[in-house]
Amino acid sequence: MKVINSMLILVLLIGIGCTPQSYVKTETGIKTTIDSMVVELNFYTADIVRVTKSLSGESFEKKSLSVVKEPENVPFKVKESGIHILLESELLMVQIDTQTGGISYLGSNGDTLLLEKAASATFTPFNDAGNETYSVKQSFILAPDEAIYGLGILQNGMMSQRNQQVHMVQNNTWDFSTFFQSVKGYGLFWDNYSPTDFTDDESGTEFASEVGDCIDYYFMYGGNADGVVAEMRNLTGKVPMFPLWTYGFWQSRERYKTQEETVGVVKKYRELGVPLDGIIQDWQYWGDNYHWNGMSFKNPGFPDPQKFVDDVHNLNAHMIISIWSSFGPKTPQYKILKDKDMLMDFQTWPQSGKEGWPPDMNYPSGVQVYDPYNPEARDIYWKYLSEGLFSLGIDGWWMDSTEPDHMDIKPEDFDNKTYLGSFRKVRNAFPLATVGGVYDHQRKASSDKRVFILTRSGFAGQQRYGCNVWSGDLGSSWDALRNQVPAGLNFTLTGNPNFNTDIGGFFAGAYNKSWNDGTASKNPLFQELYVRWMQYGVFTPMMRSHGTEMKREIYYFGKQGEPIYDAIASAINLRYLLLPYIYTTSWNVTNANNSFMRALVMDFPSDKKVWDMNNEYMFGQSLLVAPVLSAHYTPEKMVKVDEATGWNKGGARTKEGYPVVDFTKTKSSTVYLPKGTTWYDFWTNEKFDGGQEISKETTINTIPLYVKAGSILPIGPKVQYATETNWDNLEIRIYTDADGEFTFYEDENDNYNYEKGVYSTIPFEWNDAEKTLTIGERKGDFPGMLTERTFNIVLASKDKNVGTLNKVVHYSGEEVVVKL
Template structure:
């Protein structure tokens, strides 16, 4: 056995004779490999040659807890540079050992072993306890040719014990929280964000370094029903389903047998029967039976827009609505025996929408329960194994590899008011004035798309008829302590000078124009998107938006359609062609990474142009590493439905667990059913309640943002001042601002501590197995447990309070022991909200914007029942001074046994925070429940000048 400890800076004469022939010149790599048997030692790791296989495996020690694994089917490791990773190796001390069966790379914290027989890699902690193991024979490379270039379809399978749970992977809006045994496709789409980073309850994460469409779980694409099932019509005849097409009067226009519903994409609409034209068909029904050829749990996936219902064996399993132009998936499961028949019925009101139903047979054995990642296009199996003592350390490791999360400006954490869309400069001013006149706190207004002349998308110019003085508008908003974010797309009309400049250098995707596709504006215009994979293209794009918009004083950049959505509802094969070829290769090879490259150009350009002003980017899509670009993500064009509200919770939590801390949603849902446009009394009541419940949830998400189509979403437009709904909306707006010292500390911790704002329960309560599958609760920072109400007319809801602590109802002060479920009160005006014992929650005064009264007293809500810690963070709020030591951190520690609260010595130079300030200590316990933290009768006031202060009970 050979063993060597290596650091990149180590003098050659310190290396053992296992690597060098002496203290002179290092051998060439071939000599090193020969001298070490199967191990070719590198400065940061080792390359392992296998027995009887052309495969090679490379291990690189990124740090003590992170190992970069790369496996190639043959040849060398001359691979393209990673887009997501900023660090692929490191200077960590490690050893390499070889036995007849394995090569092991070992750091002080973990080991990675490569089997010389099949190349499978095992990971063990410092004590030798297994953490994760590739399944023997679980790595595969299938040669593929993409646009004439050689690639592989790659897959890696890992063993997974039954009690393991998985999270992360980005944002997927189908109600999934724990991904164990689930299928998740990572393919950027409006509402769906693929981030190939998964975390485990075994305290590790896998970052899968691949830019193409990737699948967690089943590697197969879902198939048409007729390819995997036997179909029978309504009369029991084999061959297909009975399809019935009705007009608006209920008259049957056509009845025929179809292989399946097949209206998934634009190209499929051409199949619509002439006997019942799409524009006149009011209802389609498919009915019959399905029969599997293999037993097990079968997977069905509905893809639908407009109103649709699905029954399986007479049970209604889906009943929902989506806007017709934005269909989405819904997973269904049905246990079936081979040869058994099961009734299927689908009812659809098409309204020019889309619908299909797809299927997959069960995977063999326990393969569905494995950890499996596969990608359509790649050169290698390439991933990072990241270990930690907890999930916070795992996420910190992800950011070590992909880049730290930059701190957003403080105003970004205030209220955002937006609509689709403010059509004139006057409408923006009216909104600003109304909020200020009503005393409703707000920091940000948003100008959505189409502020440009109709025929000039991509010009980045305001239509002078509707926006006569953009610079003056910005100046007046800033004088009112309001910021403006503006929508800027990667889309261009060919007639614009910006298109022509980019196209002349080959930086426009031309296929959409060549196909003659016209968009939905006016009579329709030709358009396409630019290619951000070229550094020069990114620089040109930034210059174009900066010279037209940035110079006006725009505060934030809304990068819409960043999937990219060049034309909605194209089939995937055509999408791959329309988004390429990129400067780096075929669109299929870079399907998921467009938003990363797009935000990279804007972030780097903005920091260079305005180095003292924090960048803020909002984008509809994201990819691994995007947190380093000051980019927040919102959940896309979700519908104003209770089901969509519910699905936002797991979507936001898993997005956060994928390592990107700033996330938001369109409060109230973006697109809404026609019944809400001109509502009767009953629909108006539901509309207001839906918006209020969504607003309550939004107040406890990283970014607090209201946006949507008509009716308007401003607080005063949702309900009249003085009404109960208005007062409840105003309460949560003001509560958000009262909590700003707490919230901005959470924001600061995303940079200082690699923190996560919207936290899955499993992060803080890993020892409580009951929290693993809860998909409608989460933690907002370390203190708050949030339980949104997602059912109409609900006045209570069950809430599970995790074990290991006591919990206080924030509104009533009543406390509960954790480890049990309660029926939590949820009157319309309040959302169930709990604070755990030991929490220290800094709160501020009633303010109208985040930068108001920075020297006001801070009220510390101290929840008795456990020891507690928190660190109050402050800085200047809008610059990057914090990166240079200009900040204030005040450690806070509560000793429950003595009742002493310690205000620790200030950390940092204190710039950006008052040198002296007042703290108000408000203890909350059984004797002083202090409902909603408002009872000041037992307050203790203390002064603070940066030195330690102990405040007794």
């Protein structure tokens, strides 16, 4: 917040001891004035209520950038009792103290969920680029032992976000959503896009935003974590499905410098028989920095763009390509946007027209960020994207720097004008606006290809825009890997299920011994880190290898029969075996508001040991993943780099010789198995009771992985790409000791026909007491659907090898009951 002369500051607080004021009942809630503050409460659903607070006599118009839901017709009651006004829906009670203005939230049974701190609504005059407005804040009181989650992608290694302060301004590796949810089963979305401080300490839990005409937030009660996620998506947008091919393995590097090199990577994977579904073309295919993000192939290394795309497609792979939120001064986009005053003037990447680091400011690049809040600017952006790249058949977009990059920050940078006011006012919603612009335009252009966007930043509501958010340009270190587990879980708990990371870390840092020639991949210290990151990546919504300073393709890590190569290949193959499970989970994310990466508190809230657990999680409903997050074979290198210092390539190289490491030795990891269920070792079928910590033997090829009792797990065929083979001969693994069900989902694997009901489902139900599996009647159909298929039923048992067949079932769509 800017410092203002203390004699001129007027801080307006809600006083104590005010006389009760009358209220006006509206269609969706009430409006009342307490002292100098107007308070409005509006039910959006029976368990979502919007709260706005403004100063009496002030007028404002607020259209949310995140919230897309309109209020429903919710039956509710209002009554006064002493100094309180009580609003009551079927599921939620909201009480206003007319003396303090404080609001209390209670469940329908009267249990207290959340309290506003008395007299904590604050309005401080603020001049926002010439507009007289306010800085606003509101404090809440949480129970001492209450765990809360969310806030975005945070690199602090914490699961519960209690007892900390977070300054929320989007950046390269920290993505913020002004939302948290509680272990009590409620969530709170602070609907403000300006720089915001979240503070939780002994005095309370507070959101404080630099700019706001009003205090505006939503309280929602879902009953549990899944319920809160569902309410947040109900409020800010559902999650569309990605194509099946996006769930395969993706290879990338900063950067492939010719189209032959890019296509050659795909060819090499095909020759080796290692599965691959996607290749990513990084920046500078457009030429020099003055043509930055020109959305056309001006680089001589890419002489035939259509052949480039066709060659990738002919190898049964898909391509996404780098696009940015900024333009170089020699691009047509820049010239048009400049003439229309739709560019912002602050330092962004790249700062210099010359390659290399540090930037040579004698040759400024002139690159400027565009105004994505402006509908016309988004139209211009899509026009060139469509004509230059979409027309070639490129499959998706790598939207880099959607924070956007903001370097050498000056206070006046936030005074930049946008379509919606100052940049300061809408700063944190930049990724929402720029990603949303591409999604909306592509949806209008075609329904034949599902939108797929890989992007570096996210904000509340962005899940509705067909994007997977990655955690930025991390340094290669074990500490960075450890942080990704709670980072992804907390991001998921904000309502956005699609998270991924640069496998291996972007900046190799101290692991790098030679710039970009591949020899660094022979460093055992990096090899161990890369393998463990790869194994973690199997259990994220997008499995994508990427980084700079060294080559990451599997063939730089040795050859078949060598431990590191085999471990990488094994992880990739496991991903493909799980595709039927992953794609069904994807449908559950869209159709039932489920999540891929599930903090253990989501499924085991009664087990307090998991409330703050930051190193294990569920992947879908069945798999407990405990990645190996520390070095077992080599010393750890603690590497602290950021997006600026990381580019200083020369200073990061190491000179020591490679240690001799025996990666064939067996090691062990400690795993906690949540109580309330029985668990099966995925690799051995050994069975364990929940509620205990165990030691699991591991190798460089395996991590602790467990299956919940009652799970029905479909296992796919071994393939080279996701759609190589029909799923006509699936293995169905049943994990006993509990009843279970699983609804297997299929569709055309791409396009939006599923929104019209063009898909099929097959229900599986396991009755543990009777030891019967019922494969129910198939519902629905779609073009190309298999009408006849085989299910190979496997009953998990430690007395049999994993995958040992119990019974073969031929299925043609009618119900089948199998006795096992």
